[in-house]
Amino acid sequence: xxxxxxxxxxxxxxxxxxxxxxxxxxxxxxxxxxxxxxxxxxxxxxxxxxxxxxxxxxxxxxxxxxxxxxxxxxxxxxxxxxxxxxxxxxxxxxxxxxxxxxxxxxxxxxxxxxxxxxxxxxxxxxxxxxxxxxxxxxxxxxxxxxxxxxxxxxxxxxxxxxxxxxxxxxxxxxxxxxxxxxxxxxxxxxxxxxxxxxxxxxxxxxxxxxxxxxxxxxxxxxx
Numbered sequence: 263x264x265x266x267x268x269x270x271x272x273x274x275x276x277x278x279x280x281x282x283x284x285x286x287x288x289x290x291x292x293x294x295x296x297x298x299x300x301x302x303x304x305x306x307x308x309x310x311x312x313x314x315x316x317x318x319x320x321x322x323x324x325x326x327x328x329x330x331x332x333x334x335x336x337x338x339x340x341x342x343x344x345x346x347x348x349x350x351x352x353x354x355x356x357x358x359x360x361x362x363x364x365x366x367x368x369x370x371x372x373x374x375x376x377x378x379x380x381x382x383x384x385x386x387x388x389x390x391x392x393x394x395x396x397x398x399x400x401x402x403x404x405x406x407x408x409x410x411x412x413x414x415x416x417x418x419x420x421x422x423x424x425x426x427x428x429x430x431x432x433x434x435x436x437x438x439x440x441x442x443x444x445x446x447x448x449x450x451x452x453x454x455x456x457x458x459x460x461x462x463x464x465x466x467x468x469x470x471x472x473x474x475x476x477x478x479x480x481x482x483x484x485x
Contacts, residue, residue, distance in 0.1 A: 264323070267304035274299075283308065303328070305348075317358060322348075324364070330354075331378065345390045346371050351378035351398065357385075364390040365412075372411060372425065392423065397430035397448065404436020404454065411442050429465065453477070 270282035279297050283289040289308035296315040297303070303316075305325040311332030319339040322328060327347040330336075334350055337358030342348060344364030350356075354376050364371030372390040376382070377398030385405040388394050392411035396402065411424040424442035428434070432446055435454035445461045452458060453470025462469050468478045 264304050267302055267323070271300050271302045311352065337384065342374070344371055345374050347373040349374070350376045351380065353379045354381075356382045359385045360388070361386075362388045362390060377430070392442070393425040395425075395427045397428055397432065399431040400428050401433045403434060407434060407436065407438045407440075409440045 266286040270279050270286060273279045273282055276297055277293065280291050280293055280295055283291045283303060287308065289303070289310070291308060291310045292312050294312050295310055298316065298318045301316050301318070302321045302323055304323040305328035307326070308328045310330050311334070313333045314330050315335040317336060317338035317340070320336055321341045321343065324344045325342060325348055329348065330350045331352035331354065333352055334354040336356045337360070339358055340356060340360040342362040344366060345362060346364070360382060362374055368391055372393035374388070374390055374393070375395045377396060377400065379399045380396050380401070382396070382402045383404060386402055387408040389410045389412065394409055394411060409426050411426055426440055426442070427445045429446050429448035429450065431448060432450045432452070434452045435456070437455050438452050439457045441457070441459040444458050446458070447462060447465040449466040450462060451468040452474065453468070455472070456470050456474040457472045458469065458474045460473065462476050466479060467476050469475060470477050
């Protein structure tokens with residue numbers, strides 16, 4: 263599979279690169295896809311919606327299932343690797359230099375799910391030892407936030423142990439840290455530099471600090 267993906271990546275025109283993905287890797291990839299030279303897409307099953315845009319230097323490898331919705335963009339040099347299933351919704355914007363990384367030492371790594379209209383800015387790290395979910399309309403703002411799904415504090419059972427779930431329409435400030443097993447309710451605001459190891463008691467709250475605690479109200483419904 264990887265050899266065929268590499269061949270598709272080095273073909274001289276976008277048309278030929280997409281055609282190779284469709285023929286050699288059986289990808290469901292519209293010809294409207296922006297697929298620059300040397301962008302690697304290596305998944306066992308690939309489904310793109312219309313108008314997906316990949317930036318220069320994007321690397322997607324060792325992914326079992328890859329689904330990207332219509333109008334979604336992934337910025338330059340972002341990497342997705344070693345993930346069981348990637349599901350990215352419609353109209354999602356993922357900036358450059360992000361890393362979504364599953365471990366080589368786990369037989370069944372986690373899944374990545376990003377809801378419609380979500381925004382992930384730049385230079386963030388997502389540990390996909392277990393699964394990570396970002397709800398629709400959620401923003402991962404600023405730079406250098408990290409999400410860790412393994413460690414001694416992981417909550418849950420079985421495959422769900424350690425998974426991180428971020429609700430709908432949340433806003434995460436720059437340089438935040440998430441511990442394993444955190445479930446963040448809808449419309450939560452997380453202050454810059456916070457370390458989140460426990461979920462707030464309900465939706466629509468503002469949390470901040472090390473460790474993060476409730477500091478006030480966040481965003482109301484539809485805000």
